[in-house]
Amino acid sequence: MKKKLKIDSYNKKILSTLHLEGALTNIELAERVNLSPSACFQRVKALKEAGYFRNLHADINLDQLCEHVLAYIEFTLEDNSAPSRRRFVSRIHEIPEIMDCMQLSGDVDYISLSCFPNLKKLNEICSGLSDQTDLRIKHIKTRIVLERAKWFLGYPLSKLKWLDDEKFDGEMISERVSI
Amino acid sequence: MKKKLKIDSYNKKILSTLHLEGALTNIELAERVNLSPSACFQRVKALKEAGYFRNLHADINLDQLCEHVLAYIEFTLEDNSAPSRRRFVSRIHEIPEIMDCMQLSGDVDYISLSCFPNLKKLNEICSGLSDQTDLRIKHIKTRIVLERAKWFLGYPLSKLKWLDDEKFDGEMISERVSI
DNA sequence: TTGTCTGCAAAATAATATTTTGTAATTAGG
DNA sequence: CCTAATTACAAAATATTATTTTGCAGACAA
Structure with missing residues (x-):
């Protein structure tokens, strides 16, 4: 069932984008990663089915x-x-x-x-x-904890060495949002 | 702009549901909290505008x-x-x-x-x-970290004492919140 | 009572998700 | 070198959902 996917630059960008901003519509996401909505949709679906991400969570105040x-x-x-x-x-x-x-x-x-x-x-x-x-x-x-000096902003994905990195010669992954 | 909202049981359920499962559609969410889709939608929108939750984040593997x-x-x-x-x-x-x-x-x-x-x-x-x-x-x-013995599963919302709206007389805090 | 306000549901509309289809590029086998 | 078979994509078609609008009913104050 769970298929191993090639984590190319599209998939990297999809994952890092959803990690930081999961509330995007499929169309918005597709624009950000430069794919058609249908292609983007299929990749998101495949990534989820293969377990590369699970759920979305609202960060409540x-x-x-x-x-x-x-x-x-x-x-x-x-x-x-x-x-x-x-x-x-x-x-x-x-x-x-x-x-x-x-x-x-x-x-x-x-x-x-x-x-x-x-x-x-x-x-x-x-x-x-x-x-x-x-x-x-x-x-x-x-x-x-007296104070949160820095709030959790997600994994430093752009600083990690992803699998299949030899296939990735595109630009760097999306930037992290700042407080 | 940011309006004080009454955090009644509907809003509590909306927030705690989205905290744990942000990928629900509005219709699914409405079913879970026993509201019509439109009423649910308006509450979610108001809660977000008032800063009770910020964004959604995919928990990537x-x-x-x-x-x-x-x-x-x-x-x-x-x-x-x-x-x-x-x-x-x-x-x-x-x-x-x-x-x-x-x-x-x-x-x-x-x-x-x-x-x-x-x-x-x-x-x-x-x-x-x-x-x-x-x-x-x-x-x-x-x-x-040798091993994650327990993964982050969100705030223990059911164990906390939520504020009633009359306690919201002070100014609002709008800090960024972790997932 | 009357008027205003609020929150809700239902209906109407706008937008999006999702499936289907066809096609070009890629690969493997002969 | 040719020919399936496969893959990934975009475009079109369809199903579903998001979002707005509307009107109603209850709460509350004058």
């Missing part, structure tokens, strides 16, 4: 909607055996306040970006995790 | 597209006076590989999630920042 607290939470496990890690990661997935979680090199095993309605709730959830002894968490360190 | 290295980079400044911070943040904005950057409470001043084509490039950029003495960076700590 949380500051405008509600009070909240962002925090990085770091986890160090007693032992990082596969079963321990599996149990920990499984538990993390059950907590929607923990928005993502990355396994790291170094002394700390995991770091997660989390969002809570207030500090009380943050403390509740962290304490709850600590108290669950079967998770074998040795240490939790919480670092509150 | 970077693993499928190219080799890359994700890393959290932590910065501690010599002094965190306002001018030093301004200079640092300004520099950070010029580096697309640094995807976001948060000012933190605690001993470390900033943390950023970054994406590079390889470790060599990571080192180049970190070294470059260290060498720029006018940035007054005391310490840089890099923590490589």
Whole structure:
């Protein structure tokens, strides 16, 4: 079903454009990438079916909607055996306040970006995790986000070496939008 | 121009739906929120104009597209006076590989999630920042992401306490929001 | 009551998405 | 070198959707 596609300069431009501006109509997108609407449509469809991108997401203005607290939470496990890690990661997935979680090199095993309605709730959830002894968490360190110095603007696609790069001799991918 | 809107249950459902699935057509969205297509359309339009959400972004499958290295980079400044911070943040904005950057409470001043084509490039950029003495960076700590244990799935909107419209008496915030 | 305002649904229209078709360029096999 | 077979594209045709317009009903104030 999932077919491997050649990621030529058209597909690169389609992907990077949709990454930064997913609300374009097919016609607008086609104009930007210099294809006919039908050709553009077929490529978008093929790219999606092949898994090169999944969904679109609206970036909502949380500051405008509600009070909240962002925090990085770091986890160090007693032992990082596969079963321990599996149990920990499984538990993390059950907590929607923990928005993502990355396994790291170094002394700390995991770091997660989390969002809570207030500090009380943050403390509740962290304490709850600590108290669950079967998770074998040795240490939790919480670092509150005071300010977003730079907002996430997407992957630096123009700085990465895409696959099939030998086929790409066109101009550079679309520029990133600035705040 | 930007009008204060009442964030009732319809608008909440519209925003949370688009946050998780922005590729819906207006008709599909209207069905999900139990409104007529026209009423739904007008609300979406008003919400966007009022700044409750900005754009849509395709979440592209970077693993499928190219080799890359994700890393959290932590910065501690010599002094965190306002001018030093301004200079640092300004520099950070010029580096697309640094995807976001948060000012933190605690001993470390900033943390950023970054994406590079390889470790060599990571080192180049970190070294470059260290060498720029006018940035007054005391310490840089890099923590490589070994694995994404949990992928970003959006804000935990159902867990937050949304503001009622009567609390919107203050001025509006219109910051850019991450996906 | 009367008038104004608001939000909604329904209808009408404009625009777009999506499919179909034909064609030129490319490739592989003989 | 020739001939399918394949691919990607544009153009046309059609299906579907976006968007505007209209009018109605409820809420509210004078």
